[in-house]
Amino acid sequence: MEDEGDMPVKDGAKRPLIGVIDDGTKTVRFVIYEAERSEELAAYQLDKTEVQPQEGWWEQDPHEILHHIRMCAEQAIGQLTELGYSKEDVVTLGITNQRETTIAWDKFTGEPLHPAIGWNDIRTDSTVDAILAKVPDRNKNYLKSICGLPISPYFSALKMRWLKDNVKAVRRASREKRLLFGTVDSWIIWNLTGGPQGGLHITDVTNASRTLLMNLETLNWDPMLCRLFGIHRDTLPQIRSSSEVYGSVNDGTILDGISISGILGNQQSALVGQNCLLAGQAKNTYRSGCFLLYNTGTRRVQSTHGLLTTVAYKLGPNSPAVYALEGSIAVAGGAMKFLRDNLKLIKDIPKDTEHIAGQVFSTGDVYFVPAFSGLYAPYWRKDARGIICGLTSFTTKNHIIRAALEAVCFQTRDILEAMHKDCGMPLTKLHVDGKMTSNDLLMQLQSDLIGMPVLRAHSWDMSALGVAVVAGAGANVWSYERWRRHATAADTFLPTATDDDRDARYTKWKMAVQRSLGWATTKKSITMTASAPDLRLRRLPAVTEDNFEFCSVDEGQKKNDTSFLLRYQPLCT
């Protein structure tokens, strides 16, 4: 199909370029595409500093995000000159970002009032409990019919509520009407378009649909939800479509003057980049987490099996919203980092995970449930914690590494099973992307464990490509039809396991998941909070439940509370 206004470009003439800001959990990238040929011309990326001030807390520096964007843009644009292009050839920008991560800032000074609270941060556990206490039967799915999401620490409204409850500067800014909230796209755009000097406080429907505050039908902030979470409408950004010219960069840096015409949450962006624009198409992106999105067209499918209903995209102010069912997995690539950084089992993630895990033919019946901060879809259990089970004297690190790879595949199967139940129609193939997909062993295991072909994209970064297309269309320099001619999978992995084998292993995985549930109680671990001098214990020969005694305990702690007692090492001085 030939699209209207599809201007042929004469040979030798320069073609318009599209810049993409891709802010991920771990990295910031700037990518430049040549629209006509869907070609990635230049790219640069920088790692972010991860800050974990307490167990389960994940923070990012909002200033670092802006700094990295500008540095990456300079480097990528620098590469253009070697290719005979210049900055002026970059005609528009798209922004794709980690979703849910939340920032509060001062609209007059532009200063963040707290570090960004990451999507995977679970500090809001007790905030969740306080909100659940306000809804009938403490039902975590009570709001799903309005916003498509369960009440979980994952989503932005809980992080906003926590900031208001716990950070004085946020409360003061709120009282003095200086407070602005936003997901990372809002923070970036506000700063790029002028900050305190007239910066645009906007977001798109896909990011807004991850806050717990947007009504999926009206595509606007829902008054009842804002009231429930105590978030004032004036502190929230205006919700726009994913593809339109919002404004231009006005920050005196390298990107100055370029228009911004596309915004998509990074998982929705990968759905577009994978050309899953028809109802019934799905993709899975393997990054720090793993996110499977199933396009349901203009229908909002209500999941009864633990999936989210989310906005997939809205390709212009007058286009209808397209929705998706999403299965979100909190830890995928993150488990590989855990093996490298915490357990020191590997050094080089891509090389070692494939090579070392490939030295054994199976996990030796070892199962690894990486529920480091609870389990997301389809379980939504914040009380789950990671386990490695089935260890024997035969187990080696090879089995554990392989079990970590298989965990990604089993979690994907959990999502596919739920999608099948919700939609009635099983998927027959799975499009995949994300850095982890360069791992051939992982791809083969994935195909074996779900029993369907796995189609790997020609480039791992479909998130950047997706928003490039959307921004190009928004600025009228690219069209979906033209781009589709280039959208093909690079290779396909076919299942080699039998149905019996696949199902037996999946049954065992479900047993492992059961064992991970309920591990974290809501009770605070005082090993984390009490300081040592508060606890003077009598010298004892050995600690048992029978002979352990406190000399001094915090008020409210019962002497016979053995769960408390057993967390302590006695001070045998």
Ligand SMILES: Nc1ncnc2c1ncn2[C@@H]1O[C@H](COP(=O)(O)OP(=O)(O)O)[C@@H](O)[C@H]1O
């Ligand atoms: N070839 C590979 N095999 C296994 N894991 C990988 C491979 N390449 C990257 N990973 C893991 O995938 C994740 C990649 O995430 P990345 O896309 O860089 O980050 P982000 O989550 O910020 O988007 C990292 O956590 C890394 O551990």
Ligand SMILES: O=P(O)(O)OC[C@H](O)CO
């Ligand atoms: O940056 P990623 O790839 O870890 O993506 C994070 C997701 O958007 C969280 O919902």
